[in-house]
Amino acid sequence: MTDDTSQPVPDPVAIGPGRARQGEIYRAGISGLRPAVPTDFAGLEQAARKASTPRGWAYVAGGAGEGRTMRNNREAFDRWAIVPRMLRGVGERDLSTSVLGTDLPAPLLLAPVGAGQLIDPDADLHTARAAAATGVPYVFTNQGGTPLEETAAAMGSTPHWMQLYWSVDEGLVDSLLQRAEASGAGAVVVTLDTTVLGWRPQDLNLGSLPFAQGLGIGQYTSDARFGEIVAERVERAQAPGAPAADKPKVTLAAIRSLLSITRSHPGSFWSNLRSPVPRAAVETFLDIYSNPRLSWDHVATLRDRTRLPIVLKGVLHPDDARRAFDLGIDGIVVSNHGGRQVDSSIASLDALVAVRDAVGPEPTVLMDSGIRTGADVFTAIALGADAVLLGRPYMYGMAVAGQRGVEEVVANVVAELDLTMALSGVADVASIGRDLVVPRA
Ligand SMILES: Cc1cc2nc3c(=O)[nH]c(=O)nc-3n(C[C@H](O)[C@H](O)[C@H](O)COP(=O)(O)O)c2cc1C
Numbered sequence: 520m521t522d523d524t525s526q527p528v529p530d531p532v533a534i535g536p537g538r539a540r541q542g543e544i545y546r547a548g549i550s551g552l553r554p555a556v557p558t559d560f561a562g563l564e565q566a567a568r569k570a571s572t573p574r575g576w577a578y579v580a581g582g583a584g585e586g587r588t589m590r591n592n593r594e595a596f597d598r599w600a601i602v603p604r605m606l607r608g609v610g611e612r613d614l615s616t617s618v619l620g621t622d623l624p625a626p627l628l629l630a631p632v633g634a635g636q637l638i639d640p641d642a643d644l645h646t647a648r649a650a651a652a653t654g655v656p657y658v659f660t661n662q663g664g665t666p667l668e669e670t671a672a673a674m675g676s677t678p679h680w681m682q683l684y685w686s687v688d689e690g691l692v693d694s695l696l697q698r699a700e701a702s703g704a705g706a707v708v709v710t711l712d713t714t715v716l717g718w719r720p721q722d723l724n725l726g727s728l729p730f731a732q733g734l735g736i737g738q739y740t741s742d743a744r745f746g747e748i749v750a751e752r753v754e755r756a757q758a759p760g761a762p763a764a765d766k767p768k769v770t771l772a773a774i775r776s777l778l779s780i781t782r783s784h785p786g787s788f789w790s791n792l793r794s795p796v797p798r799a800a801v802e803t804f805l806d807i808y809s810n811p812r813l814s815w816d817h818v819a820t821l822r823d824r825t826r827l828p829i830v831l832k833g834v835l836h837p838d839d840a841r842r843a844f845d846l847g848i849d850g851i852v853v854s855n856h857g858g859r860q861v862d863s864s865i866a867s868l869d870a871l872v873a874v875r876d877a878v879g880p881e882p883t884v885l886m887d888s889g890i891r892t893g894a895d896v897f898t899a900i901a902l903g904a905d906a907v908l909l910g911r912p913y914m915y916g917m918a919v920a921g922q923r924g925v926e927e928v929v930a931n932v933v934a935e936l937d938l939t940m941a942l943s944g945v946a947d948v949a950s951i952g953r954d955l956v957v958p959r960a
Pocket of ligand 1: 912
């Protein structure tokens with residue numbers, strides 16, 4: 520007689536990034552090991568603060584004015600609640616998606632974060648290597664310390680995009696666009712919200728601007744067009760009858776600044792120290808890096824200047840979103856720059872809802888500012904984002920544990936997103952819809 524009651528062995532359920540990350544942490548815990556970075560945001564922030572210099576912390580964690588926009592960003596997330604659905608038989612999840620031809624393993628990119636050298640001299644390379652290790656694309660900052668070509672070389676096969684600040688020098692804009700294309704960037708992201716620097720009391724109170732120390736200007740000092748502008752400036756300053764330059768008071772801090780500028784400039788320290796070029800490069804940068812007159816007319820020229828998909832970052836008003844798509848722009852990032860530009864600005868998540876309602880389901884809309892956890896990513900996707908950009912959290916990870924810290928932060932966010940999808944009955948990113956969130960009572 521055969522045993523008819525025997526059941527076939529069930530197919531194993533794929534473990535997914537959420538359970539994999541939990542397993543990794545709990546297994547290491549058996550040997551008494553703890554994760555390199557805290558897995559909750561409050562703990563991460565506290566550890567990062569401890570690991571940073573006062574100037575580094577002021578720059579990365581600081582915001583505009585009284586910090587109301589940063590608070591608004593977080594409070595907006597608190598006003599939405601996820602409504603998990605049960606019994607949907609979701610054993611496996613597919614977190615992958617594609618944005619403007621770039622494949623993403625999860626609906627997440629690493630945001631452009633400038634002057635990361637205040638946290639680690641190799642911030643851009645750490646981020647690039649962590650992106651390569653996790654497969655999450657990285658949007659290079661225009662304010663990197665490392666030339667974009669070197670950062671691109673550290674990305675392996677993981678895609679990168681390039682962020683651009685629109686300089687008053689159109690030749691520099693073209694040069695950066697060409698370099699972005701040549702580096703294999705998947706898109707160019709033009710940041711609209713920083714035509715001037717916001718009022719940032721944390722930095723102002725320390726008299727601290729990284730660029731004035733030669734930090735965060737590596738894309739410029741490696742640029743041929745920028746080099747020409749600097750050379751002209753030096754020539755003008757050395758011409759007979761040129762007015763004498765203002766010399767800063769000689770203090771210990773002034774000497775430190777000079778050394779920082781000298782060290783950060785390409786070439787040998789000793790020849791830089793004797794040369795007027797490194798200081799002229801800083802002054803030139805401060806004069807030309809962004810264009811306060813930036814308008815739709817500038818943006819309208821972009822299509823003819825690059826073959827890359829064009830993304831506008833910093834859109835908050837539905838009319839601006841509509842206008843961007845009417846102009847043929849490929850995508851937008853709804854963002855208030857992490858609350859660093861305008862104090863008391865609309866929360867990015869609130870703007871996302873209005874923008875998505877205005878432009879309909881088709882256009883590519885990304886979002887950042889306030890994303891801290893995987894549950895936040897879920898909420899932003901449910902409210903209409905195609906993907907989100909992670910900003911401060913990965914820099915905090917770097918402050919605590921370098922490249923490994925960035926990797927862990929990314930892995931943790933992706934893990935929590937995966938678990939939130941599993942526990943909410945969602946099998947893929949396209950199914951994270953508006954029906955899964957409600958305004959909090
Ligand atoms: C220290 C720091 C530097 C930044 N630098 C840039 C930059 O160079 N270019 C840019 O487009 N956005 C920059 N941003 C904004 C981020 O790309 C992103 O919009 C922001 O970090 C999102 O807010 P969150 O970090 O609070 O989530 C920076 C943000 C921070 C915190």
